[in-house]
Amino acid sequence: MISKAVHGSNTLGALRYLFGPGKANEHTDPHIVASWDGFVPDPGRDPAATLEQVRDALDLHVVQYGRKINNHVYHRMIRADPGDRILGDEDWAAIARRVMSAAGIAPDGDEDACRWVAVRHADDHVHILATVVRADLKQARLRGDQYRVEAELTRIEREYKLADLSDTRTREYRDAIxxxxxxxxxxxxxxxxxxxxxxxxxxxxxxxxxxxxxxEEEFTVRLAAKGVLLGVRRAPSGDVTGYKFALSNGDGGGPVWFSGSKLAADLTQPQIQARFGLGVDRPARSAPDPRVRLVAGRHRASTTVERAYSAFVDGQDVARAEAVIRGGLEVLDALATTSPTLSRKEVHQAARALECTRIAHTRAAGADLRAMRSAARELLYAGPATSRGEDGTAAATILTSLVLLAIVIAKWHAARGHRHQAEAAHAAAGHLRAAYSRHAAKPLAHLDLEGRHLPAAVRDRQEAALRRVLPADQAARLLTEDGWAALAATLAEAVAAGHDPTTLLTQAAGRRELVTADSPAAVLTWRIRRSARLPAPAQTVTQEELRTAAARSRGTTGRPTAPAVTATVQPSRQPAPPAPGAGRPRR
Structure with a gap:
């Protein structure tokens, strides 16, 4: 069950909404299932009862109070999980009384408690409307009501056997939000x-x-650079017991501090120190050219992300899944920090969505988290990227890998019935698709034009290689995609650079999650270009031709491709650059 309270100052307006048709006529049979005394008139069952009568009864103590009260209306909704059985009115009435007691509106045995009514207008939820002035003309003590209500709902879930929420594993997913x-x-x-x-x-x-x-030293320096204050709580012995954070650029009223646990379950001092304890892997050498180092770092990060897909294959290793989700979040934050304006906002929003897919109270697998954190560090220290040339194609490559990571996370959560986490992962994938399309549209348009003007014999050889590697149904699907021409052009470039197309296709197709991709052709294109270290697609078409192709591009992860246009374009014959050295991130 989920519950949320809002406050207002219009009792009659709230009642009109509860007993009305709803914004999309979703309210059916609205009626009162419980109230503070059990005798309040019910406009849903008694034609003679009016909403004004209910309003006057609820507001009685508010009027007697004699002074204006801001937000005297307390409105709390309680919704069951979609997989729960349908509860009857009597069940909802009992739940409403327990929730009002836990919230502090109407504690058990308190004759001076506040007035409230519980209205049901759907099978899966109930609304409770209360006023916050007690019969003794004191205001209810509501501080911390949400935490008390959530604790009571957990007990209710156990007793009513709802959605198996008594299982501690489910609490781990809810607490991670x-x-x-x-x-x-x-x-x-x-x-x-x-x-x-x-x-x-x-x-x-x-x-x-x-x-x-x-x-902690590096962490503290970075916090200061971002305008964040760090406070350290210590026990009488001098041992550190917690972190608290505040923004230094407040509104003039002084910093507002939040403990790590009030931000997220994995931002507490012990959790942060545990990450430091894992360390990070540091490449032995640094490429002399900053652009080569940046592109190589994105390609290595893409490979690391794809290796992490295996954490979700059998679905049983929760520790590995949590490690990859935490590490993937760091990769996204690093990418958002170093991405050009073109895609920065979308990557940042994807990171914020992926936060909601974590698993609380689970110790992450060290090796997987270390690998992902190392990739994130390399992205960060390789520096900011542009959206042009090699930078753009490298960005498209890693974004393709991250889209698929978000998809497998969504599938993993959905298989366990974690609807909210699955939706958050799908939202992250959507933002990443948007970022990808902004980087991939132009290079794929160039590749598409090249591929459509390859000699027929060359395209036939690439098709034969594809049919040798992929199962017949997958090959047939891929050959009908708009992205096939771009893949054929990439294979032709690889052959010209001395690579075997069958070997490249086998390696690229064997990195899992090809079936779940929106466009296997696009995924294979970027994987092969990365493996073969092919340069950015040569921009040998005119701007008019490119605009024509881009205008008809679908602009999604699966299909930012373009149809053929009249132009004679030969495949790029630039030799593959030497393998970039493993860059050592600066401290």
Missing amino acids: PRRAKGSELRKAQRLGREGTDRDRLRAAVRQALVGAVD
Whole structure:
């Protein structure tokens, strides 16, 4: 079950919504299932009862209070999991009474408690409307009500055997969702014209400072560079017991501190120190050319991400899955920090969505997390990228790998019934697709034009190689894709550079998750270009031809391809560059 409370000042307006048809006529048979005394008139069952009568009964103590009260209406919704059995009115009435007691609205045995009604207008949820003035004309003590309600709902789930939420593993997925901002935080952000709340901005900044950091010293320096204050809590013995964070560029009212646990379950001091304890792998040598180092770093990170797919194959190793999700989040934050403006916002939003797919209370597998953190560190220290030439194709390559990672995470959660986590992973994949299309559209348009003007004999040889490697049904599907021409052009380039197309296709197709790709042809294209170290597609077509191709491109991860246009373009015959040296990230 999930529950959320909102506050307002219009009792009659809230009742009109609850007993009305809803925004899309989704409210059916609205009626009261419980109330503070069991005798409140029910407009849903008694034609003579009116909403004004219910309003007057609920607001009685508010009127008697004699002074204006801001947000005297307490409105809480309780929704069952989609997989739960349908509960009856009596069940919802009992649940409503327990929730009102836990919230502090109507504690058990308190004769002076606040007034409330529970309205049901759908099978899977109930709304509770209360006013916050008690019969003794004191205001209810509601501080911390959300935590008390969630604890009570957990007990209710166990007793009613709902969605197997008594299983501690399910709690791990729910607890991993980042802490939501409170209403006051949302109002402050709106008042100041900020895109996100201080809590959300702070959580993103702390995560970005943590990317690939090797120790607390480096972490602290990065936090300061991002305008984040770090506070360390210590026990009387001097031992560190926790971290707290605040933004230094506040609104003049002084820093607002959040403990790590109030930001996210994996940003506590013990969890952060555990990451430092894993260390990171550092390449032995550094390529002299910064652009070569940047491209090589993205290609190596792409390979690391693809190797991580295996963590989700059997579905039983939760520790490996959590390691890859945490590491993937660091890779995304590193990529967002170093990406050009063209795709930075989409990658950042993908990272924020992937936060909601984590698994709390699970110790991540060290080797997998270390590998992903090492890739993230290399991305960060390779420096900022542009959207042109080799930088753009390298970005398209790693974004392709990250899209597939988000897809396998979504499938993994969906198989376990974690609907919210699966939706978050799909949202991350959507943002990554948008970022990918911005980098891939032009190079794939060039490759498509090259491929469509290859000699027939060359294309036949590439098709024969494809049929030798892939199963018949997969090969047939791929050959009908718009992206096949770009793949054929890439294979022709690889052959000209001295590579065997069958070997390249076998290696590229064997890296798993080809079947779940939106376009296997696009995935194979980028994998082969990476393996063969092919240069960025030669831009040998005119701008008019390119615009024609790009205008008809579908612009998604699977198919940012273009149809044939009238132009004579030969495959690139540039020799493959030497393998870049493994760059040693700077400290």
